Amino acid sequence: MENFQTPLEAFYFWLEKNPDRIFLRQPIQRKFIEYSRKDAFDQAIRVAAALHKMGLKKGDHVALLSKNCAHWFMADLAMMLGGFVSVPLYPTLDSDSIHEILIHSESKAIIIGKLDDYKSQKKGIPEIPKIGVALYGVSEEFTWEDLVNNTSEFEPFNQNPEDLISIMYTSGTTGNPKGVMHKVKSFNLVAQNGLKSLEFKDESKFFSYLPLSHIAERIGIEMGAIYGGGTVSFPESLETFAEDLALVQPNTFFAVPRIWQKFQEGVLNKMSQKKLDKLLSIPIINALVKKKIKMKLGLGDAQFCASGAAPIAVSLQKWYRRIGVEIHQCYGMTEDCILSHFNLPGTNKFGAVGRPLPGVTSKLSAEGEILIKSDALMVGYYKSPDQTAEMFTEDGFLRTGDLGEFDHDGYLSIVGRIKDQFKTDKGKYVTPSLIELELSKNTDLEHICVVGTGISQPIVLIIPSEAGRAKGKEGLNSSILKSIDELNPHLKKHEKLEKAVIMKENWTVDNGLMTPSMKIRRNRIETIHQPMYLEWFSRPERVVYEST
Template sequence: MTKISPDYLALQRLYHWEKTAPQRIALTQPMGGGAVQDFTWAQVADQSRRMAAHLQAQGWAPGSKVAILSKNCAWWMMSDLAIWMAGYISVPLYPTLAPETITQILTHSESKACFIGKLDGWAHMKPGVPAGLPCMSYPLSPDDAVAAHEGWDTIIARTAPLQGSPVRAEDELATLIYTSGTTGMPKGVMHSFGNFAWALDRGIQRIPLSGDDRMLSYLPLAHVVERMLVEHGWLRTAMHVFFAESLDTFAADLQRARPTVFFSVPRLWVKFQQGIHHKMPPAKLKRLLGIPLIGGLVRRKVKKALGLDLCTFAAGGAAPMPHALLSWYSQLGLSINEGYGMTENLALSHITVQGQNQQGTVGPAYPGVEQRIDPETGEIQMRSQALMMGYYKEPEKTAEVFTPDGWLKTGDKGAIDAQGLLRITGRVKDLFKTGKGKYVAPSPIEDKLVMHEAVEACVVTGANLGQPLGIVMLNADFAAKAKDTAGRAELEASLAQHVKAINATLDPHERLQCVVVTTTAWTVDNDVITPTFKVKRNRIEDLYARHYEAWEASGKTVIFEKG
């Protein structure tokens, strides 16, 4: 076990910057209408101290849980610091959860209070907050939350700041991160202050972060990657964090931040690509990139249009990155490092090494991380000092996910090559057997299918069918085009050609019988996708399995689901 320096623990980092860089801008928060509010480290510390004093005054026992239900914003980060400073444990919730899930998490965690922050769907979510639970609002909270609950600014205006430098031991529980699992109800993953410090210490050996960096925080802070890379990376290095205002302003938010380090999930990297192709046809872009001098100008122009012209480190993760997508960005001069991890190991497992061609893998393990493949199941197993303390109040489920000798069972299948690079081949439980008795791994086929410009998300399925089939959800532009006869016919021909090209690369038993275009949007609200855009395969089966045989028997390559 590597001893962690107390100086690297979260609260100690806050006090360090409060003392050494009080006037340095720490956070930039959009306030609407193009206005922004900057927070210096002195202001972050002062407001966190005042809120911590308020929380302590409630008289809850040390170690009590306090929840945060909000989109990313400056007050989210200060709430987390205040909760820790007050001696409590934070429970972040995704800002897109169904009310039933909100109730389950707040009840299961025994949260004493909840910060209700910046939210788009508060009216839908509000019934999920148990009656009588004390709540506090943020300056950008929905109007009825501001009216119903005491506000952040009011509380800090009347509360004196907590004095001294209260700290938490490295083995103390810091937070419960409820998984956005693709099956079952979320589990509360327990992580200590020491876990975060160790993981960040190893992480920055592969992801270069410094006080000169700028990051845009827009993926949910309730997700482990954003929590690690943005919040704890910020505390460790004092980099400048910008927040996104909304989906509608995202392009402007990126231009304001001009991040030097940028992380995104595959679905959003695909959206960026589609946005560029909407302005410049793929064939023309490819041709221009191949011309000396002009290619360099085009690359700079495209990256500037994305707001990524200053980006020196780009990464993707949370789901597999299609190889064709990685290659496309490489041609733009933006190499995307593919990372791999999970909530249970603080997302600190593997990442490709910048400047090395490791496409098709998720790179070697981070320093201090051990990896192995189970010889019987092919499952990836790992261990490190960032492993969770367990699932909150669920010792049986905790025992199930660890081997007897203490390795985490990831649930993913993979292989490790001679250079120590890990290649992920699918989920242990996602493999399905066709009616011909052949096993199919859906993930590699989905990576190809999602590369069509019309496809927003997809699933490959087909247990007990003669051949696999694909189900795709269209992006908004193509969904609109598909509503008229001519647009649908054009899309059908394009998708059929796409399927033909994919099948030419697959073994006979893997080839798609057909692709079904769904008319039902896959959302968090209807429980088809997780807050990080992973499709829930069990829900796909619930919704569509009864149609599989009819689709297979139709003889068509492209089928439009009847609305």
């Protein structure tokens, strides 16, 4: 990877070197529409010019509401060329949340791309210029395609490393979303230090499906492709996801633990673990089986696979290693621009999130909180100086809110979140994340939340997986109790799980119980269900069903 000072400098390098190389591949009705770097630049520069004609000025904030698609990349490129500050919104937000963020961020215009339900979201957009992409069926006062066809090019602005590049609103696992401000130099530093450390190859194939409004996808995929001259493909829909991934066979693949579990379930639904073990034990067949499974998953060409956002079970990493897929656990957050701790190729340690990346200093506070310092830390929370001040120590370290431990080799492990800890009525604190991680080894469980405020022992709230539901009530109960009985002897007395509660309603992004980055919203789950803890705890059965 070349040395650049800004994302635009990197884009220009590849634009000049190979303008006709495909940059973006957008599937529409099962066919890919392809955009070269020259195509993307020509469209983006005209949209940037159009925004200036509408009266926007350098430094103004422009919002972007869209699922991952080619026009997300081109819209972000237009904002960089026009000197604007991008404000990406999660595509699943409801109208009230959209309105709140657009007003708070002082966005002067919005670009609307591929969405599932724009009709219900539209009422949240105030009276600002709206640019809709007709390709995705969005009809607005301004159309992306019309602006591209009817606007002349203009002289793009040069990016300054000290300029603000984006205000990224966090997904809010612990409260209301906050606008994290990052400078151009932060994105550049992560791309230069982080992506080089991961040994990203130039002109790689990428597959973009995790929310681009989240920092991991923004840096790992968007900046990865811009800095490395790569090609990015997108899934057409959730239903075609597996087919699209298998068609693309990306060189790099990021996923959250639940997706890695889903992939595993898919393999084991077609082939029992016993049969898989037998085939993997046969020398000649072994390689063929691995290759076939990886190709089916879409990981046949994957040179680097990573997991983040939540802890991944070591047992799951070991399972994937047996089929030839090495999963590297990584750790970072929006506030540190994910320049933090990664397991790197050749030095991967299961159960840890890696060592500090180049340019990162990390340490633990007296309470065990992970503290991070680098030149890529956020400027602060937009219009929230008090909340910003709370996030930093006197010596300039970022407070992550995570509890960690370093081993003798310098590898960091996450042991929980400070705010996730709860106290049972015995007065003892419980850190739920490590208990949940152990339980997640059971593929019959989709989502897990260990709670216990106001009762004498912790209980676990469970959403069963498809495999778990298929076992029926008796089989599922047996599976859950087996996991609890195997785990409890290894827990301290006040941590031992008393019983499990099977939830009636699934936890999803739509009902607000999961973040767009697939983390459970523990505080919301607690708010809804805490009044029932004592009743559930008092029932005689060890597995309680919420609906009964």
